[in-house]
Amino acid sequence: MRKISQVYDIESPRQIKDLTIDELTQLCSDIRAFLIDSISKTGGHLSSNLGIVEVTVAMHYVFDSPKDKMIFDVGHQCYTHKILTGRSTQFATLRKKGGLSGYQKRSESKYDCWEAGHSSTSLSAALGYAIARDLKQEDYNVIALIGDGSLTGGMALEALNDIGSKQKKMVIIFNDNNMSISKNYSGVEKRITDIRASHLYIDLKHDVKNNLKSNKLGSNVLSTLSHFRDKIKDGVIDAPLFKEFNLNYMGPVDGHDIQSLIKVFEAAKEHDGPIVVHVLTQKGKGYKYAQQDKVGKWHGVSPFDVATGKSLSLLPPNEISWSQVISNTVMDLAEKDKTIVAITPAMAQGSKLLEFQKHFPDRFFDCGIAEQHAVTMACAMALGGLKPFVSIYSSFLQRAYDQVNHDMARMNVGVVIGIDRCGLVGDDGETHQGVFDIAMLRSVPNLILSQPKDAKEAQNMIYTAFESKKPFCIRYPRGNALYAKNKSYSLIPIGSWEKFVVGTPTQIVITYGPDVDHVINKARENKMGLLVVNARFFKPIDEVMMKDLLKMDLSITVYETDVKIGGLSSAILEYINTLDEKIHIIGIEDHYVCHGSIRSLRIQEGISTECLFEELEKHG
Template sequence: MRVTDIQSPKDIKSMNVRQLENLADQIRTFLIESIARTGGHLSSNLGVVELTLAMHYVFNAPKDKLIFDVGHQCYTHKILTGRAQMFPLLRQRNGLSGYQRMHESPYDCWEAGHSSTSLSAALGFATARDLLKQNYEVVALIGDGSLTGGMAMEALNDIGSKQKKLIIIFNDNNMSISRNHAGFEERITALRASKVYRSTKQGMKSNLKNNKMGQNVLKQVTKVKDHIKDGVIDAPLFREFNLDYIGPVDGHNLNELINVLETAKEHDGPIVVHVLTRKGKGYPYAEQDQTGKWHGVSPFDVKTGEPLMKLPYDHLTWSEVISRTLMRFAKKDKKLVVLTPAMAQGSKLLEFSKAYPDRFFDCGIAEQHTVTMAGAMALGGLHPFVSVYSTFLQRAYDQMNHDIGRMKLPVVIGIDRAGLVGQDGDTHQGVFDIAMLRSIPNLILSQPQDAAEAQNLLYTAFRSGKPFCIRYPRGNVKYEEVTDLQDIEIGSWTKTTVGTHPKSIVITYGPDVDHVIAKAKTNNMDLIVVNARFFKPVDGTMIDELYETGLPIHVFETDCRIGSLSTAILEYRNRVAPQFQTFGIDDHFVEQGSVRSLRIQEHIGLEDLFEELEQDV
């Protein structure tokens, strides 16, 4: 059977193990060749080919719920559910999503994009199933990286408490959690997964439950079994959460995988299936990668592994601009430290981590922890920089608010991949951080026009002594090192006049400043282009000047409108020249007090409203 001929998981149900192994090889080749043309997540998908085949062989989706944590490793799942022919449009507009999408297929029961949600979703499905008296299996596939997320740990705790029937497949590709008992542990796993053992166990349990003496015998046997498992077999992490466990099993051995999943399927209550896989399996460049380079890739040459698109010699990615500048600062500032929630490769911080290993902290997939830790580092006298993707910073809003903004802690936040990111889709577009952060008192929020301004903003941020956020997009920019670094006045904007008699004003930010200027010159248009490099605070003086010109003003931005730069401008102008009266709490944190006293303090009592209304009469 060709990969593109597969219409549903039913097509593999009658295959024997040898045929499934052959299909796995075909899928691996298909994935490498396809992703080489379109780009996408490579290593993670190559690592779970056999595991995904075994899941669909043993379970009956879409009735059974198969949940892929993050979802970027679901390419084989998409192939087995009839979507192989759509891979030429992988991650393209109106094409195949790189993640599970419910509108795309009934086999996609859950949508993710961010990590560590699968276990909570699994417990939710299991609870709904039991309350509605339905009958289906719930299976969550989660990797060792995602298991570092706090949400996953919260879910494990609840799953162990509620003891619902569900299966957690723990995809371990670096053996970072379990103890290794080698041959003995493998033989125990093989025994538990054998058909003879499973049938004998079920028969013994049924017989012993028939009378009181048998129930006592069963209870004692269970105690002995648990004692052996606690001391020898199980990964201690899962036993601490009161979860049964089986494994580890070779994640590339289909016969073993099928037997172990059949065993888990018969288990009462929650069980963890520990699977050992190799990321990038089948493609040498990806297999040998230790940095995450082959996690997500742009189109590449299969033979050489080289990307098909290369940056101009004088360009760097925005991430590299920030990273190089941090390296320069770290040479002089011994207190400068860098933190990231598992984004060292993506944010180009590996060079920093090698140069300053004792000042670099990869906190795992734990955005909340990373931000709060940085805050305490600042209180302890260090100068922390946190590098985090815009889409993942959403997870740390509470910490940005309570632990950074409220305490006015001098932490510099680098918001990487800000704005539209393209093919990763709606879960990854970094278009919400402006609106999210503008509401937090004491925070400064900025974005540089070019690489030179990025270096000066970072210089300003560390010298400001305030919570300071710098957002920058995916992509590249022309780079030249700024030797004479300058402080930028916080809240200041700049403007450029194109032509001699401007007829319009464009307010924008980031790389679009230069793009607008260039296009205006090409089209011989006369206009004023404003570099609104600060979203908070805004440049009130310049806004007033722009309004006074009487020219049409266009605020051009590529992030969400609600809470945007244009919103900030309108808010400012309404305070200066009110067109309608507003009430609310100003840009500060409200201390304790009775609700009545606080409403009086903040001028949001009914008395304040009616005083204004009386002036309207």
């Protein structure tokens, strides 16, 4: 077997199985140095990957991928897994088009058995694999690695409940680094904190580690582990948390001690039924700037200087991120209106709401990885007389569709949702592209959906949204905008579009967001006569302007940077179709349908068979 002399020599996880503990420890050090150097050039997820180098090496040492199924929750912390499965030579292409994905990707490697990108899915996936294995009478291990942040997600807790019920054989590695992207604020986090602070754990930690190191594999290790495990279970862990889910437990274990990790994983591998292995790790380990980070700055990074920790991506003068534009505006309005509150599902750093939290700690609410809960809680806040602003990435808003529909729009409550990272986000790939929210939300009654073209319009749009006291969604992209603080806010008529004339128009372009100015500037450069429309509302659309545009009898191009199906062009074509007598549509209009018998409701909504044939006779 080829000897490992450097990280680039690793072609398969089989190569590490004959290494000594000292050699494995050195390998972990080499991988950590490789990650820091490589990510400093390409950007990527740094802290989370530095934190689980030893854990991942121990996983591959004990288990046999790809036969055994290794599932990484979220997936952004799988870089060491990629290195150990022969992909280190591709790291220069990380997150680039055609290059290495920043997440597990099934088409990329036989070692990637699951794809994620959103948190809290690993436990459900692990149970699914375990059920499939047993029904097919196959023989392999299922290992799910999940962090303390992801464990606050409702889906993870649902899965734990089912895993405890079904008692399928699997290993759950609970990566406890006390440092999710945003500070945890949940009851689960409180219980985990109690574990960390327990006197019993502090007293036993040294003894557990020594016993692990001194015993041989086999019955002695299992007996010793069980002895300490039972003490910790009864006094620390199982009583407040895992016992409630009927799960066995091992740990806590030093997540940077490769020898201890291997021995505990070997023991867990032999366990019948589900077992939780609790590992304590340090996020950002090995790089001082990441280790010192307390707010998630080093979670995902652009290229940076290793020596100084300074980003190599500098913003142009007078530009700030779109997230900061929105946050600044909400904060400014909150100074004048004490009923404005801000809510985030564990993305305070990314959504630039930490400053809001600093200024208004009693009016800031981070509810953990719980988008559904965040939206419903905001709805009740609104009904209680507050003006909630909920910041959610477009990709994550999909998880709260039911709450936006049933709780926010159906009850017609005044919640403002900031849809951050809309449109293409680039590096993070399929799971993070924010191109579906327009199509997802446009069919929801009562909802207002908009996107400003620049920072000035964004500030007025936020002001309009709060003043409307209606379900209002404002989307804004990743990237930056030229910013000057608004000295005087003005209302934007809901559903209104804007026209910009370049030269003598021979065509019409309808677009939205920053692309409005991009199209105007490009037309001026090319000396092309265009009428450019800022379609800043997707719902409702500006039907008055649309009629005027159609009367001009010019070629119309709808330029949208999100999915076409259900997007702006669909809204426009649907409207145009109402003006064309050749095609007649029968269906439920843009409202919620009340209760009643199906027969009476079909008549009420004009969708009964009788209604159909009445229409056919009119047009026959």
